[in-house]
Amino acid sequence: MSLAGRLPAGESVLPVPLHGRLLSADAQPAALVIRTPGGLPLLSASRDADVRCEIALGQAPEFGPAYVVDAPATLLRPTAPDNELPAECHALVDRVSGIAPLERAIAIRDFIRASYRYDPARFEDPRLAGWLRRLSRGRQNAQLAALHAGRDARHLGAGVCYELNVLAVELLRRAGVPAAVATGWIFDRGQVDEPDHLWAMALLGTAQGPRWMPVDASTTREGRPLRVRPRVAGRWGARLPERTPEAPPAAAWTSRHVRVDATESLPLADLLRVARHVGRVTGEEIEDEAELRARCRALLADRETAALLLALLRGDGPPR
Numbered sequence: 001m002s003l004a005g006r007l008p009a010g011e012s013v014l015p016v017p018l019h020g021r022l023l024s025a026d027a028q029p030a031a032l033v034i035r036t037p038g039g040l041p042l043l044s045a046s047r048d049a050d051v052r053c054e055i056a057l058g059q060a061p062e063f064g065p066a067y068v069v070d071a072p073a074t075l076l077r078p079t080a081p082d083n084e085l086p087a088e089c090h091a092l093v094d095r096v097s098g099i100a101p102l103e104r105a106i107a108i109r110d111f112i113r114a115s116y117r118y119d120p121a122r123f124e125d126p127r128l129a130g131w132l133r134r135l136s137r138g139r140q141n142a143q144l145a146a147l148h149a150g151r152d153a154r155h156l157g158a159g160v161c162y163e164l165n166v167l168a169v170e171l172l173r174r175a176g177v178p179a180a181v182a183t184g185w186i187f188d189r190g191q192v193d194e195p196d197h198l199w200a201m202a203l204l205g206t207a208q209g210p211r212w213m214p215v216d217a218s219t220t221r222e223g224r225p226l227r228v229r230p231r232v233a234g235r236w237g238a239r240l241p242e243r244t245p246e247a248p249p250a251a252a253w254t255s256r257h258v259r260v261d262a263t264e265s266l267p268l269a270d271l272l273r274v275a276r277h278v279g280r281v282t283g284e285e286i287e288d289e290a291e292l293r294a295r296c297r298a299l300l301a302d303r304e305t306a307a308l309l310l311a312l313l314r315g316d317g318p319p320r
Contacts, residue, residue, distance in 0.1 A: 002051040007043060014041040014051075015185050018060035018214065027051045063213060065100035067205025071178035074205060079170055080141040085150065085272060086156050088115065089167075090272075093174045094297075101177050105202045105215050108171045112164055112217035119150060119158040144170065147170035161218035163196050168217040178203035179215075273297040 003015065007027075013036070022041045043051060082090065092111050096104045142167040143159070151157030157163075165181060172179035182201045200215040204252035211220050237303045275296055281283035298306050 001055050001057060001245075002052065003055065004050075006048060006050050007044055007045065009047050011042055011044045014043055014053055016041060016055055017057060018184075018212070019060055020055050021058065023054040023056050025051060025053045061206040061208060061211045063102045063204040063206055063211070064163060065102070067207065069101070069178060069203055069205045069210045071203050071210065075178035075180060076173050076175055076176065078143050084141065084144055084148075085170070086151075088156055091172060093171060096175050101202070101204050103211075104175045104177050105204070105213065108168055108175065109200075109215050109217045112168055112171075114169070115156045116147070116164055116217075117150065117152075117155040117158040118160060118164065118218055120160050141166070141170070143167075161216075164218040165198050165200040165216065168215050172200060172202055172215065178210075182212075182214075244320075271300060 003018075014022060014025060014033075022033075023042060025031075025041065027043065027045060027049040029045070029047055029049060029275050031043050031049050031051070034042050034044060036042050043049075044123055092108065096107045099107070142164045147157040147159040147163035147167060152158075157167075159167075160193060169179040179200055179202050181198060200217065201212045202215050203210050204213050205211075216218050272293065278283070299309075
């Protein structure tokens with residue numbers, strides 16, 4: 001494919017599609033094309049230049065459950081504490097933990113599309129945008145706070161590509177899928193004047209090694225991207241003293257298609273918050289997060305334990 005246009009003096013990153021590679025770049029007047037440390041082609045020109053690029057489009061990799069990804073811990077670290085996510089999100093993560101990474105990514109994308117609302121008006125109104133910034137102040141992840149401030153009777157929250165895909169990254173990481181955010185170009189209006197969209201990126205295994213797969217939770221069901229430029233200001237990716245989510249064992253992965261229904265899941269997140277509070281009150285906190293989650297899940301699934309807990313809450317004492 002060919003791209004042609006005019007770039008201003010200085011340094012500009014050339015827009016190369018994912019899995020593509022730059023074949024050539026001609027500029028008038030002459031300019032220097034160099035590579036950034038990350039491998040991106042960077043054009044440096046002393047004056048405004050007319051540029052024409054030839055790009056080879058590569059084949060998208062085939063993702064499969066047989067390939068294991070050894071990812072840095074930073075790509076699995078949550079960016080928000082548990083209490084800043086709705087219980088439905090925690091339930092979703094628990095439900096997808098036994099399926100293959102690719103299917104986890106698709107299930108998370110579909111959950112956000114169905115449970116959240118794309119609403120650019122929330123950020124185009126200066127008064128509303130100011131209120132969202134104040135509401136988000138002090139939160140570990142300002143975008144997730146702004147997103148969930150739009151909860152209503154039908155949706156868990158409202159936002160644009162930025163907020164929706166930041167949530168996708170958060171849920172992917174909690175589900176054991178390495179993930180990050182990326183900005184780029186949609187290129188559906190014939191121009192690439194500046195990056196105009198934000199995606200979640202899932203790092204999945206292929207026969208060629210780990211490869212990035214875009215996960216866009218802000219598209220329509222037909223795949224058409226939805227976008228808007230204004231967004232809530234705030235740093236994404238604050239580091240938390242949280243555990244690194246553990247990927248489920250390879251033996252638990254399956255290729256079956258799974259329809260996620262969060263309403264049928266155990267209220268694990270609620271019991272986790274209670275357990276942490278009790279630990280703080282008694283001074284006997286459980287340090288091992290994975291062990292705490294496993295114990296809470298076992299308690300919720302056991303009928304005898306549930307009967308004992310209910311009797312204690314009623315003030316009846318232990319059942320005989």
